[in-house]
Amino acid sequence: MRRPEIKNPDFKTEESLLLKQDFNELITENRNLKKLLLKKKTELEILQNQFSRLENLAAIGANGATVAHELNNPLTIICVEADEILDFLQEKTISPDVLELSAQNIKNSSQRMRSIINHFQTHCNETADKPLRRQNLTEIIKKSVALIKPQLEHKNIIISLNLQKDLPEIWGERSKLESILQNLLLNAMDAFLTITDKRQKQIFVTGKVQDNLLRITIRDTGSGISQGLRKQIFTPFFSTKKHRGTGLGLAIVAGYVKEHDGQIHLNSEVNAWTEFILQFPLERRNGHTHENSGS
Ligand SMILES: Nc1ncnc2c1ncn2[C@@H]1O[C@H](COP(=O)(O)OP(=O)(O)O)[C@@H](O)[C@H]1O
Numbered sequence: 001m002r003r004p005e006i007k008n009p010d011f012k013t014e015e016s017l018l019l020k021q022d023f024n025e026l027i028t029e030n031r032n033l034k035k036l037l038l039k040k041k042t043e044l045e046i047l048q049n050q051f052s053r054l055e056n057l058a059a060i061g062a063n064g065a066t067v068a069h070e071l072n073n074p075l076t077i078i079c080v081e082a083d084e085i086l087d088f089l090q091e092k093t094i095s096p097d098v099l100e101l102s103a104q105n106i107k108n109s110s111q112r113m114r115s116i117i118n119h120f121q122t123h124c125n126e127t128a129d130k131p132l133r134r135q136n137l138t139e140i141i142k143k144s145v146a147l148i149k150p151q152l153e154h155k156n157i158i159i160s161l162n163l164q165k166d167l168p169e170i171w172g173e174r175s176k177l178e179s180i181l182q183n184l185l186l187n188a189m190d191a192f193l194t195i196t197d198k199r200q201k202q203i204f205v206t207g208k209v210q211d212n213l214l215r216i217t218i219r220d221t222g223s224g225i226s227q228g229l230r231k232q233i234f235t236p237f238f239s240t241k242k243h244r245g246t247g248l249g250l251a252i253v254a255g256y257v258k259e260h261d262g263q264i265h266l267n268s269e270v271n272a273w274t275e276f277i278l279q280f281p282l283e284r285r286n287g288h289t290h291e292n293s294g295s
């Protein structure tokens with residue numbers, strides 16, 4: 001007897017349903033994996049960013065311990081002064097003069113802490129890796145000068161620009177080049193802090209191409225820098241300005257100049273003048289990421 005043919009009309013449907021189900025599960029799993037991957041990628045980027053910040057701290061020659069030490073000094077002064085005020089208040093023997101001195105010390109120390117933190121915050125923002133672009137130094141110099149112009153006028157300091165026409169653009173990061181210029185200009189302005197004679201307070205900024213290098217010079221007729229100090233001024237936290245200075249400016253400048261394959265030179269005559277000369281190559285060595293669009 002012929003066996004009746006077993007029809008399984010549902011088999012295919014069932015199989016395809018199962019397959020469909022598997023497929024949908026795979027898609028959901030894939031989506032979840034993608035989400036997880038994205039999350040991990042973001043976490044990794046954050047870590048990388050933090051790591052590069054630490055590296056950049058090292059790039060200016062500072063480390064966590066030095067930073068902590070530099071923040072700890074003014075913090076100690078704040079605590080000591082606050083304690084003294086409290087003691088005096090308890091004994092009710094405080095004279096306005098002593099109170100004023102303590103308050104001034106607290107203010108100076110807090111200001112120093114704030115400027116150290118501000119410097120680092122700016123430095124951390126600037127050090128996030130950005131592609132190099134062609135940068136117009138004429139624009140950057142003019143912008144940096146415009147920023148401090150009101151302060152210069154207030155202090156009777158005359159600034160003169162002598163920039164070669166059509167100064168060629170260089171490869172670089174705008175925020176770092178701005179930081180270099182601003183730090184050097186601020187230092188030139190501060191070079192008159194201790195000047196009490198009647199000299200002409202002047203800052204000259206020149207820009208030209210020489211020997212296939214872009215040369216920017218910032219010269220002031222201020223206090224000058226002694227031979228002994230010249231070795232120390234690029235060290236992080238070295239400052240002769242007491243609570244006014246962080247001593248981070250030139251360390252950051254030196255780091256950024258190096259990153260731009262540039263060089264910084266210093267000439268000075270004590271109590272007469274100082275000039276910082278920046279030299280940048282017009283073209284970069286290989287191995288740098290370039291982006292062809294303008295700034
Ligand atoms: N143009 C200048 N003229 C005289 N001294 C300068 C000049 N530029 C820098 N210096 C010296 O270098 C030191 C370090 O400068 P910097 O790193 O910018 O720190 P800061 O300005 O906070 O003191 C200054 O305290 C100062 O003694």
Ligand SMILES: [Mg+2]
Pocket residue numbers: 183186187245247248249250
């Ligand atoms: Mg400075």
